[in-house]
Amino acid sequence: MRRCVTLLTDFGQADTYVGVLKGVLLSLNPDLQIVDLTHTIPPQAIALAGFHLAQAWPYFPADTIHIAVVDPGVGSARRAIAAQWINGCFIGPDNGLLTHVLQGGWPQQVVELTNPAYGHPAGRSATFHGRDVFAPAAAHLSLGVPLTDLGRPVDVSTLCQLPLAGYESIGNGWRGTVQQVDHFGNLVTTLPSSLLVQCHPASSWSLWAAGRRIPLGLTYSSVPPQALVAVVGSHGYWEIAVNQGHAQAMLQLGIGDPVELRPAP
Template sequence: MTRWITLLTDFGHQDAYVGVMKGVICRIHPQAQVIDLCHEIPPQDCRTASFQLLQAFPYFPEGTVHLVVVDPGVGTNRRAIALDFGHAYGVGPDNGVFSQVCDRYPPQRVVQLTQARFWRTPHPSATFHGRDIFAPVAAHLSRGVDLEELGSPLDPKALVRLPNLGYERTPHGVQGWIQASDRFGNLITTLPADLLTEGDCYVETRGQQIPVAKTYGDVPPGSLIALVGSHGFIELAVNRGSAQKLLGCENGAPVWLIKQCS
């Protein structure tokens, strides 16, 4: 059996870490098809990892194994897990990186990776579980090993969830949070597009009232705008500029969607 494996990490491209993980996968399953999703996740940024995984998840063939290594707790007692979503799998740390995928596609089975015979070594490095645990497990899954062989069952409800990945209604407006920024400096919020059906609105953050429109070009160059991105969330942008630099918002910063007074 051959399944696709995707790789999502914060390793960057300066070091050999990503290549080493691919080498481990190839030794176990030479026929595996490996795709790099992204290796430029900001270091230890589980929120951005969760967002990026959600964006990629629905576009891959059935049976794909999604390997995520953004792991600030590597070597600690945080759990190593594998998840069965019915049509796809996940492998990585239980630190919230699967939060949004689990919310959108509830896993059918989850195991803690306790079976060392599926690791590269029974004595993994305290700093590189991507090489010694996660990559080998993903390779075994991709060649057809059943999830239950990999470890002990976990209740999906017991998995770590990241905070502030949804929205809530407040007297001031619908509050959401920044969940990621992209290469262009666009700030992606947790506010879904369907909130805009409730009437004319603007987005407020850092004391700025940002108008809502459909395209970047609807405002002059250098101007702020709120619009729906291809991911289905409201994002804050600057036409031919960077909202991140202009606003100085960090991941997790609050935003509000406020209805215009008529």
């Protein structure tokens, strides 16, 4: 059966880095099925990359190998790792990329990629571990090489984790932040949909951002064109959108800016 490998990077599409990554994978295992999650993560945006990885991970077969390369510390003392869960394997730098994934549970096994036999034959450069370390390790793993052969064991409790942007109670509601601005300009917040489970009717609540009251809706088209609306996105968080428009441009908000969910006055 063909193994699936996903790629998530901040490489962009202007250079050959993504193509080279695929070339290394296919040179070692021509039968791989490679899926591009995204290569448009902003440079060095580790936390955002981790958010996307955690959102995409559950929709793939359990034997999928996920390569994530957003690696500002490439060539430094940061570890290159492979981490195995029941429902997937991660290969990439140990720099906090797994923070969101780890909220769902610890991996069964983690190794540091230290065995040169499963790296690129030309050796390990100081600037492109995607090509020299992560892609070869993933390809060998897909061919049946045991995870334990790739390197030395890692204590899962030592995995790097970043502080998670969450939300807090503000008495009559909750305060969170924007955690993602998607391609459509929607502002994805850290406020989960579950916050309103016990609050009925939901129509008596609103999202507040940039001094604006934003009504809650079921769909983007719950409001007229060019009007603001807050909906639960496919990821399970409240997001601010503009029907047939661009919420980020309208509100001039970005990642880390505050939002509140509270009763309408």
